[in-house]
Amino acid sequence: MERNLTEGSVFGxxxxxxxxxxxxxxLQTLYGMxxxxxxxxxxxxxxxxxxxxxxxxxxxLTVMIVGLAMGATVNIAQAVGAGDRRRASACVGNTAVxxxxxxxxxxxxxxxxVRPIVAVMSTPEAAVEGTAAxxxxxxxxxxxxxxxxxxxxxxxxxxxxxxxMYFIAVACAVNIALxxxxxxxxxxxxxxxxxxxxxxxxxSVAVSLxxxxxxxxxxxxxxxxxxQRGVMNRILKVGAPVAAxxxxxxxxxxxxxxxxxxxxxxxxxxxxxxEKIIGFLFLVPSSMLSAVxxxxxxxxxxxxxxxxxxxxxxxxxxACSFGFVVAVAVQFAAEPLVALFTDAADGAQVVxxxxxxxxxxxxxxxxxxxxxxxxxxxxxxxxxxxxxLHNFLSILLARVPGAYxxxxxxxxxxxxxxxxxxxxxxxxxVACVSAYALLRRHERT
Numbered sequence: 001m002e003r004n005l006t007e008g009s010v011f012g013x014x015x016x017x018x019x020x021x022x023x024x025x026x027l028q029t030l031y032g033m034x035x036x037x038x039x040x041x042x043x044x045x046x047x048x049x050x051x052x053x054x055x056x057x058x059x060x061l062t063v064m065i066v067g068l069a070m071g072a073t074v075n076i077a078q079a080v081g082a083g084d085r086r087r088a089s090a091c092v093g094n095t096a097v098x099x100x101x102x103x104x105x106x107x108x109x110x111x112x113x114v115r116p117i118v119a120v121m122s123t124p125e126a127a128v129e130g131t132a133a134x135x136x137x138x139x140x141x142x143x144x145x146x147x148x149x150x151x152x153x154x155x156x157x158x159x160x161x162x163x164x165m166y167f168i169a170v171a172c173a174v175n176i177a178l179x180x181x182x183x184x185x186x187x188x189x190x191x192x193x194x195x196x197x198x199x200x201x202x203x204s205v206a207v208s209l210x211x212x213x214x215x216x217x218x219x220x221x222x223x224x225x226x227x228q229r230g231v232m233n234r235i236l237k238v239g240a241p242v243a244a245x246x247x248x249x250x251x252x253x254x255x256x257x258x259x260x261x262x263x264x265x266x267x268x269x270x271x272x273x274x275e276k277i278i279g280f281l282f283l284v285p286s287s288m289l290s291a292v293x294x295x296x297x298x299x300x301x302x303x304x305x306x307x308x309x310x311x312x313x314x315x316x317x318x319a320c321s322f323g324f325v326v327a328v329a330v331q332f333a334a335e336p337l338v339a340l341f342t343d344a345a346d347g348a349q350v351v352x353x354x355x356x357x358x359x360x361x362x363x364x365x366x367x368x369x370x371x372x373x374x375x376x377x378x379x380x381x382x383x384x385x386x387x388x389l390h391n392f393l394s395i396l397l398a399r400v401p402g403a404y405x406x407x408x409x410x411x412x413x414x415x416x417x418x419x420x421x422x423x424x425x426x427x428x429x430v431a432c433v434s435a436y437a438l439l440r441r442h443e444r445t
Contacts, residue, residue, distance in 0.1 A: 010295075010310045014318070018291040024152075024165040026283050027172040034172075035193040036276050038179045040341045042187065045269055045350070048342060050130030050190040052272020053123050056257055058138045058197075059279075060250030061106070065146055067246035069099070069153035070293060071239025074379050075231075076154060077294050078301035087231075092154050093223075094231040103146035110139040121258060124265045130190035137191060141198030144205050151208045163211065171204030238379055241388040245375075248388075252395045252424070256403045256417065263407065270354035270414060273341045278361055281330070284322045285369030288315040289376040296380025305381075312377040319369020330362040353414050360418025367425035374432035383439070390431035399424030 039051045072095040079088035110117075114135050123131050148171075152164035175196050182192025253275065260271035292315045296308035330337070338354030371394075375387040402420030410416045 010307055011314050013295055014288075014291050014311060014314055017295060018287045018315075020162040020165040022283055022287040024168050026280070027165070027168045034176050034179055035197065036273060036341045038176075038183050039190065039193055042183050045265060045342070046124070046126035047130055047189050049124055049127040049265060049269050049272060050134055051193050052269065052275070053118075053121050053127065053257065053261070054131045054134035054138065054190065054194070056250075056254060056272065056275060057117060057121070057135060060247065060254065061110075061142070062145055062149075063246040063250060064243045065099075065102075065149050066153075067242035067244075068102075068236075068239040069095070069149045070242045070379055070384070071235035071237065072150070072153040073290075074238045074293055074297040074382070075234050077297035077380075090223075090228060090231050091235065093225040094228055095150055095154065095235060097225055097227055098232055098235065099146050099150045100143075103143045106146075107139060107142045110142070111136065114139070121254065121261065124261055124268055126265065127268075134190040134194040137194035137198055141201055144198065144201035147205045148201060148208065151205075163208075167204050167208040167211075170207050171200040174203045175200035238382060238384045241384040242375075242379060245384075245388040245391040248395050249391055252399045252403075255400050256420075259403055259407045259417070260414070263411070266349040267353055267414065269342065269350045270338065270357055271417075273338055273350070274354050274357045274361060274418075276341070277337055277358060278365070281326055281362065281365055282368060285319045285365060285372045288319045288369055289372040291315060292373050292376025293379040296377055300380055300382075308377065308380055312373055315376070316370045316373040319373060320366055323366030323369050327362045327366050331359055334358040334362075357414035357418045360415040361421050363419065363422040364425050367422055367429060371425055371428040371432055374429075374436065378432075378435070381439075386432075386435045390428045390435065393431050394424035394428040397424075398427045 035051050035055060036048060039047050072091060075091045076088050079085075079091060114132050117135065118128055118131050121131070148167065151167070155163045178196035178199055179193060182188045182195050186192060188195065257268070257271055257275075261268040292311050295311045299305070299307040299311070335351050335355035338358060339351045342350045371390065374390070375384075378384055378386040399420055402423050403417050406416035406420055
C-alpha cells in the first residue's frame with residue numbers, strides 16, 4: 001500500500017516507517033542467528049565455523065544487492081513524491097530487468113568460484129568442506145534473494161515498509177522449521193543450514209508474488225520492461241556507490257574474519273558468532289538508513305528539503321541513543337550472549353574470546369547509527385557517492401589496519417579488534433559531518 005511521507009509529523013513518519021523495517025531486518029537477521037544456534041546444538045565447532053564463514057560471504061552478497069536496490073527505492077520514492085506515476089512504473093520495470101540479469105550472471109560466476117572463495121577466507125581446514133557445501137547451495141539460491149530484494153525495494157519506495165515485513169516473517173518461520181529438520185533430524189550439517197535458507201527464500205518470493213497479483217498494487221506495462229538508458233542510469237547512479245560501499249564494508253569484515261581464522265578455530269568461531277549478534281543489535285541503526293533514504297527521497301521529490309534534513313536529525317538522535325543503552329548493557333552480558341550459540345563445555349574458549357570481542361565491538365552500535373543516518377540522507381538527495389566515500393575512508397584509515405594491529409600486538413585477547421570497528425565508524429562520522437556542512441554552505445551561496 002502506497003503511503004505519502006511528505007506530510008504530517010516527521011518523527012511520526014520515521015517511527016511508522018522504520019518499525020516494520022526494523023521487524024523485517026530482525027527477522028532477516030534471525031535467519032543467520034537461527035542457523036548458528038541450531039548448528040551449535042547439533043554440530044561440532046568445525047560445523048559452526050563453516051556456517052559462520054559461509055554466511056558471512058552470503059551476507060556480503062546480500063547487502064550489496066540491497067545496496068544496489070537502494071537506487072530503485074530512492075528513484076521510486078522521488079517519483080512518488082513528485083506525483084509522477086509514469087516515471088515510477090518505468091523505474092519498477094527497469095529494476096526488474098536489471099536485477100534479474102545480474103542474478104543470472106552472479107549465480108553462474110559464484111558457483112564456479114566456490115573453492116577460491118573458501119581459500120581466500122583462510123577457512124580452517126576442519127571447516128573447508130562444510131563451508132564449500134554451504135556456499136554451493138546458497139549460491140544456487142541467489143535468484144530468490146534478488147527477487148525478494150527487488151520487491152522489497154519497490155514497496156519501500158512506495159512508502160510501504162509493512163509488506164516486506166510480512167514476506168520475510170513467512171520465510172523466517174519456514175527457515176527455522178527446515179533448520180531443525182535438516183540439521184537436527186537429518187544431520188546434514190552446514191549443507192542443511194544452506195538448504196533451509198535457500199528454500200525459505202523461495203517460499204518468501206512465492207508469497208510476495210502472490211500478494212502483488214492479488215492486490216495489483218504495482219502496475220507495470222510492457223513498455224516499462226523495455227530497458228531505458230536514462231532510467232537505469234538513475235538507478236545505478238544511486239545504487240552502484242551504495243553497493244560498492246557495502247561491498248567494501250563487508251570485505252573489511254571478511255579481512256577481519258581472515259585475521260581471526262589465522263589465529264585458530266576458537267577465534268574464528270568467536271568472531272563469527274559475535275558478527276551475528278552484532279547484526280541483531282544493529283537493527284535500529286540499520287533501519288534508520290532505509291527510513292532516512294525513503295522518507296528523505298519522497299520529500300526531496302516533493303520539493304521539501306527541510307523535512308529531509310529534519311528526518312536526518314531525528315534518525316541520528318534515535319539511533320545514537322539506542323546504541324549507547326545497548327553498548328552499556330552488553331558490558332554486563334557479553335559471555336552469556338555468546339554462550340547461546342555454542343556448547344558451554346566444549347566451547348568455553350569460544351565464549352571467553354567472543355565476550356572480549358563483543359565488549360569492544362558493541363560501541364560501534366552507538367556510532368554506526370549516526371553514519372547510517374547520514375548515508376540514508378546522502379542517498380535521498382542523489383549523492384550516494386558521499387556515502388561510499390566516508391565508508392571507504394573508515395575502512396582504509398581505521399577498521400582494517402586497526403584490526404590487523406590489534407591482532408598482532410594483542411594475541412591473547414580479541415577486545416582491541418572489536419574496538420577497531422568503532423574507530424572506523426568514528427572516522428565515518430567526521431567525514432559525514434564535514435560533507436554535510438560543505439553541502440549546506442554550497443546551498444546558501
